Amino acid sequence: MTAVQLIGVAASLSLLAGWRLYACVFAVGLAMHFGWLHPPQQVHALAVLANPWVIGVAALGAVAEFFADKIPWLDSLWDSVHTIVRPVGGAVLALAVVDPSNPTWQVVVLLLGGSAALLAHGAKAGTRAVANVSPEPVSNLVLSSTEDVVSTGGLVLALSHPAWAIGFAVVLLALVVAALVIGWRLLGCVRRMFARAQPERSL
Numbered sequence: 001m002t003a004v005q006l007i008g009v010a011a012s013l014s015l016l017a018g019w020r021l022y023a024c025v026f027a028v029g030l031a032m033h034f035g036w037l038h039p040p041q042q043v044h045a046l047a048v049l050a051n052p053w054v055i056g057v058a059a060l061g062a063v064a065e066f067f068a069d070k071i072p073w074l075d076s077l078w079d080s081v082h083t084i085v086r087p088v089g090g091a092v093l094a095l096a097v098v099d100p101s102n103p104t105w106q107v108v109v110l111l112l113g114g115s116a117a118l119l120a121h122g123a124k125a126g127t128r129a130v131a132n133v134s135p136e137p138v139s140n141l142v143l144s145s146t147e148d149v150v151s152t153g154g155l156v157l158a159l160s161h162p163a164w165a166i167g168f169a170v171v172l173l174a175l176v177v178a179a180l181v182i183g184w185r186l187l188g189c190v191r192r193m194f195a196r197a198q199p200e201r202s203l
Contacts, residue, residue, distance in 0.1 A: 018124060021082065065078065
């Protein structure tokens with residue numbers, strides 16, 4: 001892969017890790033195990049991602065995340081627990097893919113990968129918080145299924161067509177930022193609705 005392709009793949013994986021961390025670890029582990037993606041040579045410890053035990057645990061985590069993400073309020077609890085885990089995972093995946101030899105760039109990649117995952121996680125957690133207070137029952141399922149489709153398609157695209165990964169990462173970043181802005185505004189509307197409802201109840 002070229003440098004641009006590596007950056008695109010790393011950015012895509014980091015952003016997707018903010019939604020589906022275990023699926024990303026599973027996909028990267030498989031790709032390394034079967035030689036579709038080169039294991040890191042500069043950061044040797046991260047070659048453990050290709051270990052069958054790590055792949056197996058990631059697969060179990062992906063299954064658990066798939067079902068937990070479909071249940072209202074349990075999804076928000078799951079997101080809360082993974083507020084630290086997802087950014088760390090996104091940083092590790094970025095470092096494993098880019099595999100810089102210079103310690104300075106290793107730190108830069110870690111910071112950027114973790115920030116991308118945290119950004120995506122924040123967008124996901126915010127939209128779910130809004131969906132969970134919505135009176136209709138399907139928005140949560142629709143959001144979760146959409147994330148499943150985008151994450152699966154993004155993983156396949158990034159790992160099988162690295163040349164397109166940078167474009168996908170840019171589009172995904174734009175969607176994440178848009179979701180953050182919309183989610184923040186909707187949360188503000190929900191807070192105002194509850195604030196207006198409280199005086200009415202007291203009367």
